Amino acid sequence: MKAVILLSGGLDSSTTAAVAKSEGFDELYGLTVNYGQRHLFEIDAARRVGEALGLKRHEFIELPLFRFGGSALLDENIAVPHGRTIENVEEDIPDTYVPARNTVLLSIALAYAETIRAFDIFLGINHVDYSGYPDCRPEFLEAFEKMANLATKAGIEGNQIRFHAPLLRLSKAQIIQKGMELGVDYSITHTCYDPLPDGTSCGECDACQLRLQGFREAGFTDPIPYAKR
Amino acid sequence: MKAVILLSGGLDSSTTAAVAKSEGFDELYGLTVNYGQRHLFEIDAARRVGEALGLKRHEFIELPLFRFGGSALLDENIAVPHGRTIENVEEDIPDTYVPARNTVLLSIALAYAETIRAFDIFLGINHVDYSGYPDCRPEFLEAFEKMANLATKAGIEGNQIRFHAPLLRLSKAQIIQKGMELGVDYSITHTCYDPLPDGTSCGECDACQLRLQGFREAGFTDPIPYAKR
Numbered sequence: 001m002k003a004v005i006l007l008s009g010g011l012d013s014s015t016t017a018a019v020a021k022s023e024g025f026d027e028l029y030g031l032t033v034n035y036g037q038r039h040l041f042e043i044d045a046a047r048r049v050g051e052a053l054g055l056k057r058h059e060f061i062e063l064p065l066f067r068f069g070g071s072a073l074l075d076e077n078i079a080v081p082h083g084r085t086i087e088n089v090e091e092d093i094p095d096t097y098v099p100a101r102n103t104v105l106l107s108i109a110l111a112y113a114e115t116i117r118a119f120d121i122f123l124g125i126n127h128v129d130y131s132g133y134p135d136c137r138p139e140f141l142e143a144f145e146k147m148a149n150l151a152t153k154a155g156i157e158g159n160q161i162r163f164h165a166p167l168l169r170l171s172k173a174q175i176i177q178k179g180m181e182l183g184v185d186y187s188i189t190h191t192c193y194d195p196l197p198d199g200t201s202c203g204e205c206d207a208c209q210l211r212l213q214g215f216r217e218a219g220f221t222d223p224i225p226y227a228k229r
Numbered sequence: 230m231k232a233v234i235l236l237s238g239g240l241d242s243s244t245t246a247a248v249a250k251s252e253g254f255d256e257l258y259g260l261t262v263n264y265g266q267r268h269l270f271e272i273d274a275a276r277r278v279g280e281a282l283g284l285k286r287h288e289f290i291e292l293p294l295f296r297f298g299g300s301a302l303l304d305e306n307i308a309v310p311h312g313r314t315i316e317n318v319e320e321d322i323p324d325t326y327v328p329a330r331n332t333v334l335l336s337i338a339l340a341y342a343e344t345i346r347a348f349d350i351f352l353g354i355n356h357v358d359y360s361g362y363p364d365c366r367p368e369f370l371e372a373f374e375k376m377a378n379l380a381t382k383a384g385i386e387g388n389q390i391r392f393h394a395p396l397l398r399l400s401k402a403q404i405i406q407k408g409m410e411l412g413v414d415y416s417i418t419h420t421c422y423d424p425l426p427d428g429t430s431c432g433e434c435d436a437c438q439l440r441l442q443g444f445r446e447a448g449f450t451d452p453i454p455y456a457k458r
Contacts, residue, residue, distance in 0.1 A: 063292055065337075068344040099343035100336060103380045107329060107336040108294075114328035115297040135380040143376035150372050151332045151364040 002027045002118035003164075004109050007058075009045030011189050011211060012124030012167055015179035017053050019166040020122045022182055030058035031112050033105055035065040035098065041199040045190035052185055061108060068099065102135035106144055106163065113161065114152050122164045128171045141165055172214025180220060187223035196227055203228040231256045231347040232393075233338050236287075238274030240418050240440060241353030241396055244408035246282050248395040249351045251411055259287035260341050262334055264294040264327065270428040274419035281414055290337060297328065331364035335373055335392065342390065343381050351393045357400045370394055401443025409449060416452035425456055432457040 003025040007013045009032070020028060030053070032046040043060070050058040102125060109121045125136045134140060145163045149155035167175050179186065191211045192201035201208050203226035212229060215222040222229075232254040236242045238261070249257060259282070261275040272289070279287040331354060338350045354365045363369060374392045378384035396404050408415065420440045421430035430437050432455035441458055444451040451458075 059297070061293065063337075064290065065340055068288070068341050098340075100340035100377075100381055103377070104333075104336040104340055107333040108292075111294055111327075111329035111333055112297050134382060134385045137379065140376065140379045143372070143379050147369065147372035147376045148329075148332070150366065150369045152329055153363060156363045 001025045001120070002029065002056075002116065003120040003122055004029045004031055004113045004116070004118050005055075005122040006105055006109055006124070007032050007046045007049055008124070009042040009047070009049055009190050010124070011172075011179070011186060011191055011214075012126055012175060013046075014049045014124075014184050014186070014189050015175050015182070016122050016124035016165075016167060017049070018179060018182040018184045020120075020164070021053070025120060025122070027056045028053060029112065029116055029118060030055040031061065031109050032058065033061045033063055033108055035063045035101065035104070041190045041192075041195055044199075045188060048188040052188060059112060063104065063108070065098065065101075065104065100135070102133075102140070103144070106148075110148050110152065110161070114154055117154070119154060119159050119161050120164060121161070122166070124167055125165050126167045126172075126175065127169060138168060141168070171217070172210050173217035176214050176218040176220060180218070189224070191224075201226050230254045230349070231258065231285075231345065232349040232351055233258045233260055233342045233345070233347050234284075234351040235334055235338050235353065236261050236275045236278055237353070238271040238276070238278055238419050239353070240401075240408070240415060240420055240443075241355055241404060242275075243278045243353075243413050243415070243418050244404050244411070245351050245353035245394075245396060246278070247408060247411040247413045249349075249393070250282070254349060254351070256285045257282060258341065258345055258347060259284040260290065260338050261287065262290045262292055262337055264292045264330065264333070270419045270421075270424050273428075274417060277417040281417060288341060292333065292337070294327065294330075294333065329364070331362075331369070332373070335377075339377050339381065339390070343383055346383070348383060348388050348390050349393060350390070351395070353396055354394050355396045355401075355404070356398060367397060370397070400446070401439050402446035405443050405447040405449060409447070418453070420453075430455045 001024050003020055005017050005020055005028050007017065007030045017028065030050045032043060034043055113121050127136050127138060141163055148161050152161065155161055191207045193205040193207045194202045196202065201224060212222060230253050232249050234246050234249055234257050236246065236259045246257065259279045261272060263272050342350050356365050356367060370392055377390050381390065384390055420436050422434040422436045423431045430453060441451060
């Protein structure tokens with residue numbers, strides 16, 4: 001069974017891919033979009049993860065959204081915020097929010113799915129740890145799916161396009177638990193927003209802290225090296 | 230008043246930009262996406278149209294969707310269909326349909342708008358002459374707008390994001406009529422799907438035929454040269 005999977009090379013999308021396989025989607029088409037983020041190590045990680053998964057095909061798309069600016073992830077002039085924890089994450093929209101990122105990613109995934117006549121698209125968005133992001137909410141995903149079925153040949157021909165976000169309601173610890181059960185190799189994933197020049201994770205940015213906290217809560221040791229943990 | 234305008238360099242988007250200006254949007258941010266279409270002459274036309282409009286800024290984004298294949302516009306191996314007329318255009322989805330094109334274009338426009346804090350996005354889609362395309366239907370646009378307001382910081386902060394498609398329900402002749410009233414210079418636009426190597430419009434592809442028929446019905450002479458008209 002065919003499916004498109006958005007692969008960032010991070011922990012969430014790697015786990016999502018493993019879930020897709022466990023649900024019988026054995027023909028996975030990977031899609032990695034580089035929208036100009038600073039952490040290019042993610043792209044290398046996505047390639048490694050794709051190889052480990054045995055994808056049918058893996059497309060890498062360059063989309064220079066960074067030109068629009070507007071996010072700490074995309075603009076060297078905005079500092080990456082440190083010290084956001086799971087407790088205060090819901091308070092406001094974080095500076096690492098990339099304008100319309102998931103809308104853009106899902107649109108490109110939809111174009112890819114339409115081309116290969118796949119009707120299932122998997123993505124690793126998560127509402128628990130990223131509830132400050134409007135485009136990680138269940139209501140966003142529902143609205144996108146509705147729109148997608150109106151937008152495409154597949155949709156109007158009666159083939160229901162489905163967006164699967166199996167991690168949507170899981171905590172980071174639950175995601176890691178699930179991934180460990182499914183045999184995900186987290187040593188090849190990359191999460192850090194602010195890595196050292198050699199790619200080592202900083203251990204201090206929001207993304208590192210959420211990941212480390214998740215591993216602790218799940219009762220596992222994170223296999224990747226950190227500058228500080 | 231700020232607005233983002235999707236500019237392809239064609240007749241419809243040029244007219245749409247003129248409508249936006251006439252409605253008081255005097256700070257126009259142009260966005261031209263090259264998704265790998267064969268008619269690169271469109272990109273040159275978009276640049277000319279942008280200059281004529283006096284845009285505040287004009288972004289050109291390369292998005293190699295052609296890698297996914299699946300459309301005569303994007304794949305040299307699929308012939309461009311000729312001879313489709315306004316009468317039979319509604320029968321089925323034409324081969325020139327690009328998978329999820331408008332979804333992708335609107336998503337990138339949304340990211341751009343979010344970055345510059347604009348809440349209005351203009352696009353030249355049209356339901357009358359392109360009713361074979363699922364993503365040119367009013368119900369698609371409504372669903373996209375709903376999704377966009379859930380997806381973005383602007384939307385959840387209570388700033389209603391609006392997608393304006395002033396040509397949606399106009400015929401090609403009515404579009405041209407309106408553009409002539411607003412002083413659009415159609416001599417700098419490009420429409421042909423299958424131009425000669427020097428950029429001259431073929432006069433035979435669907436796009437040329439719809440355009441020529443529109444000018445005839447509006448009672449004007451199309452100012453661009455054609456190989457055959």
